[in-house]
Amino acid sequence: MQPSEHGQHGFGTLAVHAGSPHDPTTGAVIEPISLSTTYAQTAVGQPVGAYEYTRSSNPNRDNFENCIAALEKAKYALAFSSGSATTAIILQSLATGSHVVSVSDVYGGTHRYFTKVAKAHGVHVTFTPSIELDVEALIKPETKLVWIETPSNPTLSLVDISAVAAVAHKHGILVVVDNTFMSPYIQNPLEHGADIVVHSVTKYINGHSDVLMGVAAFNSDDLKERLGFLQNAIGAVPGAFDCWLAHRGVKTLHLRAREASRNGKMVAEALAASPYVRAVNYPGLDSHPQRKIALKQHRDGLGGGMLSFRIQGGKSAAERFCAATKIFTLAESLGGVESLVELPASMTHMGIPKEQREAAGVFDDLVRISCGVEEGVDLVKDVMAALEKVAGETN
Numbered sequence: 001m002q003p004s005e006h007g008q009h010g011f012g013t014l015a016v017h018a019g020s021p022h023d024p025t026t027g028a029v030i031e032p033i034s035l036s037t038t039y040a041q042t043a044v045g046q047p048v049g050a051y052e053y054t055r056s057s058n059p060n061r062d063n064f065e066n067c068i069a070a071l072e073k074a075k076y077a078l079a080f081s082s083g084s085a086t087t088a089i090i091l092q093s094l095a096t097g098s099h100v101v102s103v104s105d106v107y108g109g110t111h112r113y114f115t116k117v118a119k120a121h122g123v124h125v126t127f128t129p130s131i132e133l134d135v136e137a138l139i140k141p142e143t144k145l146v147w148i149e150t151p152s153n154p155t156l157s158l159v160d161i162s163a164v165a166a167v168a169h170k171h172g173i174l175v176v177v178d179n180t181f182m183s184p185y186i187q188n189p190l191e192h193g194a195d196i197v198v199h200s201v202t203k204y205i206n207g208h209s210d211v212l213m214g215v216a217a218f219n220s221d222d223l224k225e226r227l228g229f230l231q232n233a234i235g236a237v238p239g240a241f242d243c244w245l246a247h248r249g250v251k252t253l254h255l256r257a258r259e260a261s262r263n264g265k266m267v268a269e270a271l272a273a274s275p276y277v278r279a280v281n282y283p284g285l286d287s288h289p290q291r292k293i294a295l296k297q298h299r300d301g302l303g304g305g306m307l308s309f310r311i312q313g314g315k316s317a318a319e320r321f322c323a324a325t326k327i328f329t330l331a332e333s334l335g336g337v338e339s340l341v342e343l344p345a346s347m348t349h350m351g352i353p354k355e356q357r358e359a360a361g362v363f364d365d366l367v368r369i370s371c372g373v374e375e376g377v378d379l380v381k382d383v384m385a386a387l388e389k390v391a392g393e394t395n
């Protein structure tokens, strides 16, 4: 499938075929793995083919990047060794003294990079819990980026991307959307005015908890030049086999995202009806305060497989809930075929100072759930049984 044909096909067809040329010599429909780190040259500066050294480019990375560009409806995509490396490269592309406006509720590792690494390199980040309202007032002459997670990790807050982009673009500021929680199947931020969309590929895109990777997708030739230079110069690139695995994983993204969304809604509805639950954060519920944004930005208004909830009984009850589930595994990460459960305040977001964490809604009793593709009824039973067990221990 040639890039010029991408616009003629739906998501599932692109997921299977984009970036997947048949081997011209063998006809193999699945690409070979090019593990070689270097490629012969017939004379100085005359490589045999299109490749010279794997850090600079690699056939499997090219194929995966081409697939993600198609799925995010972008001109370009660049893959990195992790989602965190992707964040780092984008911040590294900014000059010292630059300023970034970010939503308050971001992944703990993103908060860590912004406050501990970028700040040390002279890039300062201002956080806000209501970026649509505050972004204009927070912009400074040195502001270069607006950073959005929508839905956010772990409170599933949503941001109206086009509203923020309209303000940012008036000032020549780029908008980055971390689309990890939705995946390209449910949301395409570039269509709503974002300039760069990033993913932890580790999550839904690869989808099998066996690859660590990140990716950025965008349309700008200038960004391709700048970020492509840093991809090679810094060298935080994924290996060929990981690219091959992630390219295989993404071929079923549409099937997994639909199933995880169906399960997410089933679990969220069951939690919302439970007397043992204080609040549920799930953009697929009509009760979500920003449901209108989900209907505007998410394919078919899907809520995805991620949700969080506040359990009655505080931190102790939350910890005992995580110990009581049998299908949901207590572990960090998300977006894989297996369902996971974790406590952000004590795990993924522990590095964020408590006051800031709780200002963003990350309380000690908040439980985060990643619904996989198991049978939804089994997941609901597991969650309800764990709630009953915790309640029984408490009484």
Ligand SMILES: C=C(NCc1c(COP(=O)(O)O)cnc(C)c1O)C(=O)O
Pocket: 082, 083, 084, 085, 107, 109, 110, 149, 153, 178, 180, 181, 199, 200, 201, 202, 212, 213, 214, 332, 333, 334, 348
């Ligand atoms: C590991 C977890 N998050 C990683 C993550 C990252 C970092 O991706 P890594 O591939 O883990 O480096 C970036 N953005 C978001 C929204 C993320 O959730 C987690 O939340 O359990």
